[in-house]
Amino acid sequence: MKLVLYLPQIILCLVAIFIIVRCFISLFSMRPAGKPKAVLINRESGKKLAISTYETSLGRAKSSDIQLASNLASRSHAVISRRKKGWFITDTDSKTGTFVNGEKTEGAVRIYHGDVIGIGGVEYSFIAPHASREAGAASQAAPAVKAKAGLINLATDYEYAITGGRLSIGRNESCDVVIEDRMVSRLHALVQYTDEGWVVTDNDSETGVGVNGYRVHGSEPVSDGDKIMINTHTFMFRDYRDSERRGARG
Amino acid sequence: MAKRSEDKALKMKRPHKRRPLKTIPMLLLLTAYQVYMFSQLAITNIKELEINYTMLIYFGVFLAAEWVYVIVMRAFAKRRNFEIELIGFLLSGIGIAAIGSAKPDGLLVQTAAFVLGLIGFGVLVWILGDSERAMKLRLPLGILAILILVANIFLGSDINGARNWIVIGNAVSIQPSEFVKVIFVFVGAATLEKLQTSKNLYMFIGFSAACVGVLFILRDFGTAVIFFLTFLLIAFMRSGDIRTIALALASAGLGGWLIAMFKSTVKNRLATWRHVWEPELIDGKGFQQTRVLIGIASGGLFGLGLGQGNVRKVIFSSTDLIFGVVCEEMGVITGLAVLACFVLFAVYAINNARTSRSTFYSIAATAAAGLLLFQASINIFGVTDVIPFTGVTLPFVSRGGSSMISCWALLAFIKAGDARTYLTTYGEIKKK
Numbered sequence: 238m239k240l241v242l243y244l245p246q247i248i249l250c251l252v253a254i255f256i257i258v259r260c261f262i263s264l265f266s267m268r269p270a271g272k273p274k275a276v277l278i279n280r281e282s283g284k285k286l287a288i289s290t291y292e293t294s295l296g297r298a299k300s301s302d303i304q305l306a307s308n309l310a311s312r313s314h315a316v317i318s319r320r321k322k323g324w325f326i327t328d329t330d331s332k333t334g335t336f337v338n339g340e341k342t343e344g345a346v347r348i349y350h351g352d353v354i355g356i357g358g359v360e361y362s363f364i365a366p367h368a369s370r371e372a373g374a375a376s377q378a379a380p381a382v383k384a385k386a387g388l389i390n391l392a393t394d395y396e397y398a399i400t401g402g403r404l405s406i407g408r409n410e411s412c413d414v415v416i417e418d419r420m421v422s423r424l425h426a427l428v429q430y431t432d433e434g435w436v437v438t439d440n441d442s443e444t445g446v447g448v449n450g451y452r453v454h455g456s457e458p459v460s461d462g463d464k465i466m467i468n469t470h471t472f473m474f475r476d477y478r479d480s481e482r483r484g485a486r487g
Numbered sequence: 488m489a490k491r492s493e494d495k496a497l498k499m500k501r502p503h504k505r506r507p508l509k510t511i512p513m514l515l516l517l518t519a520y521q522v523y524m525f526s527q528l529a530i531t532n533i534k535e536l537e538i539n540y541t542m543l544i545y546f547g548v549f550l551a552a553e554w555v556y557v558i559v560m561r562a563f564a565k566r567r568n569f570e571i572e573l574i575g576f577l578l579s580g581i582g583i584a585a586i587g588s589a590k591p592d593g594l595l596v597q598t599a600a601f602v603l604g605l606i607g608f609g610v611l612v613w614i615l616g617d618s619e620r621a622m623k624l625r626l627p628l629g630i631l632a633i634l635i636l637v638a639n640i641f642l643g644s645d646i647n648g649a650r651n652w653i654v655i656g657n658a659v660s661i662q663p664s665e666f667v668k669v670i671f672v673f674v675g676a677a678t679l680e681k682l683q684t685s686k687n688l689y690m691f692i693g694f695s696a697a698c699v700g701v702l703f704i705l706r707d708f709g710t711a712v713i714f715f716l717t718f719l720l721i722a723f724m725r726s727g728d729i730r731t732i733a734l735a736l737a738s739a740g741l742g743g744w745l746i747a748m749f750k751s752t753v754k755n756r757l758a759t760w761r762h763v764w765e766p767e768l769i770d771g772k773g774f775q776q777t778r779v780l781i782g783i784a785s786g787g788l789f790g791l792g793l794g795q796g797n798v799r800k801v802i803f804s805s806t807d808l809i810f811g812v813v814c815e816e817m818g819v820i821t822g823l824a825v826l827a828c829f830v831l832f833a834v835y836a837i838n839n840a841r842t843s844r845s846t847f848y849s850i851a852a853t854a855a856a857g858l859l860l861f862q863a864s865i866n867i868f869g870v871t872d873v874i875p876f877t878g879v880t881l882p883f884v885s886r887g888g889s890s891m892i893s894c895w896a897l898l899a900f901i902k903a904g905d906a907r908t909y910l911t912t913y914g915e916i917k918k919k
Contacts, residue, residue: 245523246789250820252520256513256577257824260570261831263508264905265838291844292679300727316680318845321617329683345680393507394567 274411275324275365277354289410292318295356309333310357324348324365333357386435388414388428389473402430406467420444420468428459428474435459435476444468510569514557517573518550521580527793528587542587545594549583552602560609571902574828575883575895581825582884585812588794590805593886600888604895611899616909618678618845625674629694632670635663636701643705651707664702664710665889668858669896671698671714675721676851682725691721708753709877713861715739720857724850760875775801776872779811783819790818805886807878810867825884829863832856832901839904852904855897
């Protein structure tokens with residue numbers, strides 16, 4: 238009888254534990270896959286320096302995210318940051334200064350795809366296809382154009398907009414959709430727009446790519462609502478023009 | 488174009504490990520948990536169904552605020568992740584239940600503070616959405632913090648040995664240092680480009696010294712210790728230099744020793760520490776600690792039930808000793824779960840630092856989580872006589888309007904440190 242009376246107390250404790258454990262498991266395991274992507278290319282040597290974090294420090298110091306070899310570069314020379322409005326470079330009190338397209342910078346300066354950045358006597362091309370000057374001007378002049386296609390991660394409910402006609406999926410940080418899973422190849426698959434419409438391509442991955450439960454060999458056309466499977470991760474492909482057409486018809 | 492080969496159909500499993508938390512079912516479970524807890528207090532006589540309607544209203548407002556917040560954020564801010572808020576609701580609910588048992592008169596202020604805290608949380612998460620906007624606010628907020636503390640020196644009232652309260656019209660009393668905690672974290676955080684300029688850290692050291700100095704003048708030593716520990720955390724995150732931290736610790740150790748020698752209150756508390764069971768102290772200076780320890784033992788793993796304990800009758804049971812009330816009436820398991828929340832918040836914030844959108848968010852989240860953990864540890868280990876007893880509140884759980892609001896504001900920094908919070912802001916993922 239005592240145990241029956243005591244049972245609600247036990248249940249109460251267990252429920253509290255369950256809520257805490259479940260919430261923290263979700264917090265620790267559900268990480269966003271989207272990461273900023275840009276590259277600095279040394280214009281002399283052609284060496285590529287990947288920028289995959291929102292704030293990247295450049296300098297001679299070992300602690301810098303991108304370590305520069307030039308003796309003219311300061312230990313902490315500059316910071317490239319991805320902000321809400323776009324990409325910016327800030328000179329952090331360097332001795333020789335930071336230049337964008339030949340002009341010395343003061344404070345945070347917005348940089349665009351193709352800009353030439355001068356640091357410590359070395360010139361780098363800034364490559365970020367989504368940050369072109371035209372795109373920046375267009376986004377300021379008109380509201381953002383609705384993406385024509387997207388990929389929804391059914392586990393997290395997040396949607397990745399396919400704006401450049403191509404979306405890469407893989408374990409590598411440079412991919413558009415990063416899946417932190419050993420069973421996923423570095424560049425596992427591509428979703429791209431071709432003359433024949435949208436297709437998903439298996440990039441010779443170890444575990445393969447599935448569309449609606451069937452294995453893809455090479456490339457496979459996909460249409461609105463198709464399920465793309467990468468190991469245990471399922472995504473839904475959305476073609477908004479397709480769905481709009483169907484909506485207009487029906 | 489390749490053909491589909493049906494014979495090689497992939498037998499792919501739905502992801503099990505990384506299934507996201509479904510907010511509404513979890514909130515329903517949490518509501519059921521809280522309704523059961525609250526009903527233990529509101530139904531005073533189950534046989535004759537005597538109900539305390541005033542209490543019922545407070546509990547109703549509390550539950551309604553949780554649901555309104557989630558519904559509004561889902562509908563208008565397009566948020567999908569509410570894990571941090573759910574843990575905040577759980578802790579606040581445990582606090583409301585414990586206060587309902589220990590000091591029912593305090594429920595009005597606590598419920599109102601919870602609602603205000605939740606609104607403040609939403610606003611702060613929005614402000615933090617743009618790190619540039621947040622950076623611009625640091626200087627005016629820093630000046631405001633100093634002004635608040637200086638005003639506290641002149642306008643403050645002495646309550647329980649500390650001059651850290653401002654009483655307005657004999658009805659409302661606020662604890663300004665609680666709000667300064669939030670500003671302290673705000674001012675301490677900075678974007679990477681700001682961190683690369685060395686003078687920035689000196690400004691923060693000056694600001695921290697001013698804050699801790701005023702808190703010493705106000706004789707609010709517990710809060711001063713929390714500020715100092717948070718300062719160490721922020722300074723390490725900003726500089727990455729362990730030598731600076733060692734120097735700061737050494738100087739603080741010397742300062743602490745001098746205070747312990749010359750300040751009678753601190754000296755008394757140090758003298759009581761680890762001697763609370765001695766016959767001359769058990770019903771004197773060690774009264775509170777011994778009653779909490781007895782309460783924890785009598786509550787056992789699962790507790791005696793709300794309103795059934797004895798710690799609630801001890802002075803300051805709803806504030807400093809609330810951990811004793813929770814353990815006695817809801818069980819040691821619940822008490823440890825509360826502590827585990829703060830530990831996990833800190834681990835989560837550190838773990839998130841790498842993926843955060845700016846060092847501003849990494850530092851702010853780690854500092855906020857660290858501050859909550861330091862405060863919870865000082866409270867819990869203080870009342871259980873593991874460390875000298877100091878009068879600091881248990882975050883989210885103890886009675887106190889200022890404390891509740893500041894705890895939710897600190898939680899906003901942890902929320903901002905979660906990169907998923909602002910996915911739509913950076914245009915990578917569309918709002919659904």
